[in-house]
Amino acid sequence: MSYDLPGSKSRAILARGMPLLRNGLWYRDASEKSIAKGFRPPSQMIVGRAEGDFVWDLDDNRFIDFQNGWATNPLGNCHPEIIEAVHHAHRRYGFQWEHPLRIELAERLARIMPGRALPRFSFEVSGTEAAESAIHLALCYTRRRYIISFTSCFHGEGLGTKMVSAYNSDNNLYMEAWAGGVLKAPYPYSEDIPAGMSQEQYVEYCLWYLDTHLPEYVVPPENVAAILVEPGLAEGGNWIPSPAFLQGIRRICDKYDWLMIADEVLTGLGRTGKMWSVEHYKVVPDILVAGKNLSGGVEACAGVAARDDILGDNPRATAGSTFAGTPGGCAAALKTLEIYERDNVLEHAARLAEAAAARMDGWSERYDIVGEVRILGLLMGVSFRAPEGVEERFHVARSVRDGMLRRGVWAICDNDPEVRMYPALNMDEAVMLQGLDRMEEAIAEVERDGVTVGDYPPMPSGNVGF
Numbered sequence: 501m502s503y504d505l506p507g508s509k510s511r512a513i514l515a516r517g518m519p520l521l522r523n524g525l526w527y528r529d530a531s532e533k534s535i536a537k538g539f540r541p542p543s544q545m546i547v548g549r550a551e552g553d554f555v556w557d558l559d560d561n562r563f564i565d566f567q568n569g570w571a572t573n574p575l576g577n578c579h580p581e582i583i584e585a586v587h588h589a590h591r592r593y594g595f596q597w598e599h600p601l602r603i604e605l606a607e608r609l610a611r612i613m614p615g616r617a618l619p620r621f622s623f624e625v626s627g628t629e630a631a632e633s634a635i636h637l638a639l640c641y642t643r644r645r646y647i648i649s650f651t652s653c654f655h656g657e658g659l660g661t662k663m664v665s666a667y668n669s670d671n672n673l674y675m676e677a678w679a680g681g682v683l684k685a686p687y688p689y690s691e692d693i694p695a696g697m698s699q700e701q702y703v704e705y706c707l708w709y710l711d712t713h714l715p716e717y718v719v720p721p722e723n724v725a726a727i728l729v730e731p732g733l734a735e736g737g738n739w740i741p742s743p744a745f746l747q748g749i750r751r752i753c754d755k756y757d758w759l760m761i762a763d764e765v766l767t768g769l770g771r772t773g774k775m776w777s778v779e780h781y782k783v784v785p786d787i788l789v790a791g792k793n794l795s796g797g798v799e800a801c802a803g804v805a806a807r808d809d810i811l812g813d814n815p816r817a818t819a820g821s822t823f824a825g826t827p828g829g830c831a832a833a834l835k836t837l838e839i840y841e842r843d844n845v846l847e848h849a850a851r852l853a854e855a856a857a858a859r860m861d862g863w864s865e866r867y868d869i870v871g872e873v874r875i876l877g878l879l880m881g882v883s884f885r886a887p888e889g890v891e892e893r894f895h896v897a898r899s900v901r902d903g904m905l906r907r908g909v910w911a912i913c914d915n916d917p918e919v920r921m922y923p924a925l926n927m928d929e930a931v932m933l934q935g936l937d938r939m940e941e942a943i944a945e946v947e948r949d950g951v952t953v954g955d956y957p958p959m960p961s962g963n964v965g966f
């Protein structure tokens with residue numbers, strides 16, 4: 501099976517978007533550069549419809565969905581019960597701020613927060629707003645001015661979240677000088693550590709940086725409000741930190757009386773096989789940021805959970821935009837959590853993760869181009885290697901992702917040398933394994949044929965992701 505992508509209907513709508521949407525011209529440039537180097541530009545398609553484990557493009561080609569609405573459809577596409585719950589809330593309330601569902605949802609969330617220690621919730625629309633709100637909350641609560649965040653991390657696309665994110669230096673361009681109150685520390689990302697250091701030594705170095713370097717040489721510890729950390733890199737390449745790192749952060753926060761903010765926008769609500777990724781590390785943060793899966797894949801819902809004292813009486817920490825905690829969003833979240841409990845969704849996700857790990861076992865030994873296979877629950881990624889430099893590594897990953905797409909499997913390859921996958925937590929096991937088998941075929945093809953695939957017409961397009 502091999503789709504010829506994009507099909508004619510997808511191609512036509514992509515062409516219409518190109519002069520209208522952000523990055524239309526940049527996309528054409530990037531495609532032309534790829535072709536000039538002999539690389540295949542990214543294949544694209546436009547979703548025509550979505551249901552359960554699958555999406556179909558406008559040309560009616562079917563794809564196994566590992567892209568998952570950028571990890572926001574925990575129960576698969578268009579879950580009928582969630583859609584019905586949202587319709588019901590829309591019919592009943594339209595949009596109102598003061599509705600009972602926000603309290604019902606806050607009650608439910610308090611019951612599932614790590615250690616039941618974060619009983620209050622503040623609603624936001626997106627993960628970006630929620631991460632910004634968490635930072636503001638920490639600054640106002642501690643009455644301090646600095647936040648520590650990490651390299652390779654991503655917290656959103658708002659002005660504030662761009663300042664704390666350090667995904668890569670390009671991503672920080674023109675924002676560098678704005679981040680005056682942000683101290684960026686190294687995250688022990690496995691593929692980006694000093695030569696000759698073991699992973700364990702680098703974790704120790706990163707903790708030393710937090711515990712000694714910053715407080716002794718950069719800023720007095722009593723000026724630092726919080727450490728903001730992703731307990732599992734998401735956009736930064738689905739990389740999973742060691743327990744020593746997360747537990748070390750908790751210990752350092754306790755030592756200096758800093759707050760620990762866990763950004764669980766992507767890792768949370770079952771993505772890693774437990775409700776919250778911090779549970780793998782037996783760590784309870786003081787503030788937790790949630791989003792994505794909370795929407796049930798149907799209606800945006802996000803927010804910040806925190807200790808009672810932090811969120812209970814902190815009048816300076818204003819938050820919550822007009823559409824924060826909409827009736828539809830709260831209804832989606834409530835129904836999602838109800839289904840998690842009723843159908844033992846987290847147990848299913850943990851079983852799927854075991855099956856996926858078994859199926860991907862040995863890839864890094866069997867294929868020279870495979871760097872690491874990274875799995876924590878259904879946070880799944882594969883990093884790729886190439887002999888000549890970073891750009892080439894990215895093209896290897898993109899070629900694999902491209903081969904997957906032609907074989908009817910939709911995954912993410914953004915700008916990094918990884919292919920990332922976020923199957924729905926209730927995905928059918930046979931479907932998921934079929935998707936992974938097709939991925940392995942794509943890897944074998946790139947290993948055999950390389951990334952150069954001759955002439956492939958540049959795709960006119962808008963800002964549709966790779």
Ligand SMILES: Cc1ncc(COP(=O)(O)O)c(C=O)c1O
Pocket residue numbers: 626627628629631654655656657730734735763764765766767791792
């Ligand atoms: C860890 C993390 N935080 C925050 C965000 C931003 O969330 P949103 O895109 O809903 O604004 C993302 C998005 O990918 C994320 O991965």
